[in-house]
Amino acid sequence: MTPSPQSPRPRPRSPLMRRDPAALGIPQAALLALADRLAEESLDPHALLIARGGDVAFETAWAPYALDRPALVYSASKTYTALAIGYLADERRLRLDDSAGMLLGLPDPHGITVRHLLTMNTGHTGAQIEAIGMDPARLLATGPSHAPGTFFAYNSPASHALSAIVTAVTGERMTDYLRPRLLDPLGIGERWMDSVDGIQTGASGFHLTVDDLTRTATMLGAGGVFRGTQVASDWFIEEMTRPWSNTAAFDGPVAAAGEVNDWALGYGYQVWRSRHGFRLDGAAGQFALVVPELDLTIAYQGATLDTQATLRAFWAFVDAVGVASVAGEAADASEGIYASELPAAGDPAPDTWSSRERLTIMTEASFEADGLMLSDAGDGWTLALPGVGTLPVSDAWTAARLSRGDALSAPSSRPEAVADPAADDLRLAARGEQRSDGSVLVHVVDTTSPHRVIVIREADGSLRAGWHIPPIGGGWEVLRVPSVVTRRLARSSALLLDMDGTLVDSHAVVERLWTQWSIDHGIDPAYTLSIIHGRQGQESMALLLPDRPPEVTIAENRELLAAETAQTEGVVAIAGAGALLEGLKTLPHALVTSATRALADARMEAAGIRMPAVAVTAEDVVRSKPDPEGFLAAARRLGVEPADAIVVEDSANGIAAGLAAGMRVIGIGPHAAAAGPTWTVPDATAIHVQDDGDGGIRLTLD
Known part of the structure; x- marks a missing residue:
């Protein structure tokens, strides 16, 4: 048995380049029309990434989904199984016309080969396949109703048998075998595929991001090349994407009258042919579309039974890009848009609750x-x-x-x-x-x-x-998964932490004092509580009583601060805050709070958690959150670039301040997602830190 090559030290997962859509020849109107159509037709879009020439033109996730969280892609997993077989063929550890039984050490009385499995031409009918289940021995032993190689029926047990062959030949799980050959070269991080009796499913169960799908689709569209490296053999990619199987009679998703059915155009080695190019295809609308003639890829995750309608929306977009390419429209970035100007995760357009009501x-x-x-x-x-x-x-x-x-x-x-x-x-x-x-x-x-x-x-x-x-x-x-699927990774030069609501739960004191203040001034307490979080008290008072002399507001805020500092009963640490601060003890970090230093000291002490050595408090800034001044000041004190820092915040004002500073933001708590942070976590127990070996912080978010 030939051992697999050892993976080198894990490669940094360098991001795909983000470029202006117009510079890639992609019209703004086509992108907007596609994003709107996916939501308005109740196709339940989750995540979308469009790339051309390997550069990202547009990406977004519809709340509550996240671009960086892997999700089950169902039968799109099959394409990775086929690629594993291709590597084995390259290494001469098998031939595509070898007996599947010979490789598995099982009887093969009907002469089913690896190629029959790849093309789903084992000869079994749909009813036979359903009865076989995920059992390679039973698949090979069951007499097919048609001669192998002459009849196509969608066959997940065949895909599982391929995964079993990979393990039988290599002694490794399929994704472990793929790690040094495919996943590391593409920059696809740690992922998970479920198993049956210790053999990875192969037919389904892979959990991937749309970025992962895009990297794979880009490589396939370039004949196995990714970033100048031949990741997979061009001969196998060429064979893989041919229509080996006639699928005209396949009982798949229904097309409209007079419309080309995308499941009737042929099947290759675990990929479907499409009216444009070919595709990775998973149940309920998990797609990676490869359109070689336009050097275009579309990676998508959603949830609908009308997957032909999803493809219909994509083909309208592809046609628009094709028309623009033929017309030779100027790729003038000044006349185009950047992806950030289109709907993005957390914005009102992607989080279309009204479209969810139609589900x-x-x-x-x-x-x-x-x-x-x-x-x-x-x-x-x-x-x-x-x-x-x-x-x-x-x-x-x-x-x-x-x-x-x-x-x-x-x-x-x-x-x-x-x-x-x-x-x-x-x-x-x-x-x-x-x-x-x-x-x-x-x-x-x-x-x-x-x-x-x-x-x-x-x-x-x-x-x-x-x-x-x-x-x-x-x-x-x-649907249960291991923690690796829910884990998100990031690197930062420094972590900048808010206090109230992020590290310390002081809401009982705050709500009690501000409610009484509101009643005393004839203001609705609910309105007061909706605007004060993250702001300095005097700014909140000025917003609520704009006609009052500033000196009165300043004096009254001083009295309220004294009361808040003195009243610490009920102030407790947010779950995980103490452990997070201990983990940061030798790493660059700072507290950034709208509280005064005295109030911050009192609350941190009452909560029993460590005060960071660097703290930016109300005395250190002119403008409070949502102005970014505090976070920018903390970055200067720590000697880091703002773009390399990560903020941890719970309030809308604080999240807005972090984003305005050009920083990534971890939103913490139940209401953070509505403010559009980069990531969200329920509390500090979901944030794990360690030294990245280069003077910064490696974060793991559950």
């Missing part, structure tokens, strides 16, 4: 509702979800991470597809809305998959719930 429950899909409960709780609700646990719900997306131990009821048995004991987590986000008819609508999204549950509490209190699109192969259990 419906699939009533025929099985859903465990025994024990379901939706209760009013303060300014939101609490949802008890069977098989999952208890989730907080508000009118903004609220993230939650739940392990199997949190489940309200344990399943009687685990599906075989979830054979990895480390696959314990569900990473969810919930959002609710009180509707005018008295009902409540709640969406619970699994952010590592295409799936969501819709819960409706009618005005009379009755509940109904179900999947928008059910997971393949089971319910919540098949």
Whole structure:
């Protein structure tokens, strides 16, 4: 057995270059039309990345999804399985016309070869394939209704058999075998594929980002070349993308009358031919489209059963790019737009709650509702979800991470597809809305998959719930993943931390004193509390009482600060804050707060957590958040470039200040997502830091 080459030291995952769309010959109107169409046609878009020549023209994620969080891509996984076979053929460890049974050490009475598996031409019918399941021995032993090589039927067991061949030949899991050959050269980070009986599924189960899909599609479109390096053999890519199988009779997604059906154009080695080029294709709309004639790729994750409608939207976009290319439109960046000017994650356009309301429950899909409960709780609700646990719900997306131990009821048995004991987590986000008819609508999204549950509490209190699109192969259990899938990585020269709401929970004191202040001045306390967070007190007072003399406001704020400093009862540390500060002890970091130094010292001491050596407080700035002055001052004191620093903030004002400083922002807490930070986490327990070996910080976000 030939050992795999050792991976070199993990390569830095250098980003794809971001360029102005106009400079890449992509019209602004076409991008806007595509983004709008995906949302308006209720196709439930999650993430989208468009690249040309390997450069990114546009990327966005629709809340609560994130561009940097891998998600289940279902059968798009199959293409990676085919590539693994290609590497084995290159290394002369197998031939495509070898007997599959010979390679697996199993009987092969019907002469099924590796190529038959790659092209899904084993000769089995759909009914036979369903009965076979993920069992290579049974696949080879079952007599096909047609001669192998003469009949196509969509065949995930064949893909799983290919993964089993990779492991049988190499002694490695398929993705471990691919790591030094494909994943590292493409810059694809640590990822996860689920397994069946210890063999990676091969047919599904890979969790990838749209960036990962783009890197793969760019390489395939360039004949195996990525950034000047031949990553995969051109002969195999050429064979892989031919229409080996006739799929004209395939019973796939329905096309409109007179429309070309994209599932009737042929099948290669685990890729589909398209009306333009070819594609990686996963259930419910997980796509990587390769359009070689335009040097264009589209990577997408969404959730719809009408996947032909999703492709229809993409082809309209491709046609517009083609027309612009033929017309030779000037690639003048000054007349174009930058991706940041288009809808981006967190902006109102991508987070189209109105389009989410049009998504419906699939009533025929099985859903465990025994024990379901939706209760009013303060300014939101609490949802008890069977098989999952208890989730907080508000009118903004609220993230939650739940392990199997949190489940309200344990399943009687685990599906075989979830054979990895480390696959314990569900990473969810919930959002609710009180509707005018008295009902409540709640969406619970699994952010590592295409799936969501819709819960409706009618005005009379009755509940109904179900999947928008059910997971393949089971319910919540098949969606559980290990922590590597929910983990996000970043590097920073320094971490700049807010205090109240980020490290310290002082809301009881703040709300009590500001509520009384509002009542004393005839102001609605709810309005006061909606604007004060992140701001210095005197600025908040000036906004609320703009006609009052400044000297009166300053004096009154001094009195309020004294009261806040003296009243520390109920001030506690935010979960994980102490551990985060201890981890940062020898790393560059600073506190940036709108509180005075005395107030900051009092609250940090009351919470029992360490005060950073560098602190920018109210005395050190002229303007408070949302002005970026405080964060810029902290960066100067630490001697780092603003763009290399990362802010940790909970309030909309603080998040706006960090972004205005040109910094990336980790939004912390249930309301942070609405302000559009770079990342969101539920609390400080989800932030892990270590020395990056180069004087900076390596962050891991759960």
